[in-house]
Amino acid sequence: MAEIRVDKLHKAFGDFVAVRESDFTVRDGDFFCLLGPSGCGKTTTMRMIAGLELPTSGRILLDGEDVTFRRASHRDIAFVFQLFALYPHMNVRANIAFPLKAQGMPRGEIRTRVEEVARILRIAPLLDLPVSGLSSGDRQRVALGRAIVRQPKAFMMDEPLGALDAEFRELMCGELRALHDRLRATTVYVTHDQLEAMSMADTIAIMNEGVIEQVGTPRTVYEQPASLFVADFVGSPAMNFIPFRAALAEGAAEVRIDDVAVPVPPLREAVEDSELVLGVRPEHIELTDPNEAAPLRARVFGVEYMGTTQIVTLNPAGGGTLKARVSSELAVRAGDNVGLHLRPERLSVFRKRDGRALKSRLHEVPHG
Structure with a gap:
């Protein structure tokens, strides 16, 4: 896994500034939440870290290496989206294995990795089932499995629990944190839900209108707020x-x-x-x-x-x-x-x- 450092990151769309001179560091193995209201710039920040969006200025360092203008495919970062983005014509096993097949990995290693990830996520009995018949919670596990199986340097998660109902969200919050503790994976997690951030994060960066208002532990941002x-x-x-x-x-x-x-x-x-x-x-x-x-x-x-x-x-x-x-x-x-x-x-x-x-x-x- 790797440390992520964001240095004076700035993104403007014409006259509109989406992210303004952001500075923060995601420590190796940290569960880091970008928290803020809709439209504050947190998803744009994540997309720039992942390479899906190019910054106007500033730098992004992954494991000490400048990847600011490197393609997403060359950053070794896995992305988990809110709406799962699964392949409906494939079963669970094929969905999880897809990124490894695209890399040309040998079949034996693919099978081993897929079955290990399925065991970690507790979806081994579902491997040969079509994804279309799964519950929202199980589909989210499959999406996580497809990201985990690559063993990337870092994970980006853009409101991955937003499509789940309240009961599933609470359950998945606990499971995501437990999964993080097992993998010790560097994770950047975007959410507008303070309860998700406070219950899962090691570190929280709170954004407002493109500006990082405060970075700290959940306890620090609650007990020692830096701004109104x-x-x-x-x-x-x-x-x-x-x-x-x-x-x-x-x-x-x-x-x-x-x-x-x-x-x-x-x-x-x-x-x-x-x-x-x-x-x-x-x-x-x-x-x-x-x-x-x-x-x-x-x-x-x-x-x-x-x-x-x-x-x-x-x-x-x-x-x-x-x-x-x-x-x-x-x-x-x-x-x-x-x-x-x-x-x-x-x-x-x-x-x-x-x-x-x-x-x-x-x-x-x-x-x-």
Whole structure:
């Protein structure tokens, strides 16, 4: 397998810029997810890595070798598409074996490789069946088998679970990750589904309008979002945002919202009088007893029971809406007036102007 390095990768279609100066590295054996909304440039980025699209500028290195303008057939990369792209007139065995036959590999080796891949994917009993009669999940396994059997340097997967129903998608997420762990294959996986990315990826690159907003582990992008977009896109419910205006000195450990002091992780940069946004995850809002004194207060607008937790929608005194994730055992009803406690070590502060997070101790200390 191989490391993939993308250096200042840029793709423009006339006046439209699909990918803007992207930089990231996919480590050897990494499961790397390109995550973002439809039209953000993630599939275009993958197609350029695979050689199906030529960049306007920038470089792509595969295993240390510059393959930027090399043909797809000369990059030793296997591609798995969303819509399977199987040959309907062939059975499962012939579909998986096709790329090896095209390379002129001996029949004995083809049979050995096909049967080994079928065993790994648990489709050995299906080898002599036509693909047209298979379930969506089994057809996706056949598509994966056709990619795996080549033993390429890297795999590209473009929303391979998008055509499956919810139950199959959840099952295949687990199987794909287990397969990756067995093969230790360098994999680039495109998805718009944050749950897929968070459950499978070693590393996530979050894209927005052609720009890589943040690259990090699932835990890092969730707990230490680099921008308002990342904070809003990753997490369900999304991070809460509370706008305010302030001038903050380096080392400041609190902000003031509606004349209430709110502790935050000490800042590592100063900011002049500016429009800012305080970000807090729903699970980092604690509700206090209605009779307990609290500087921040809100009225409960609604409660959604989720089993072990409940999502409480709040209307704070200063206006706006917040969502808190609390234990389902907490007695709370619509109309209650409650106090709010925000966990200071988990708060983020963003500049509204460019959406970037202010550097703070939050980005230095990993949470346990």
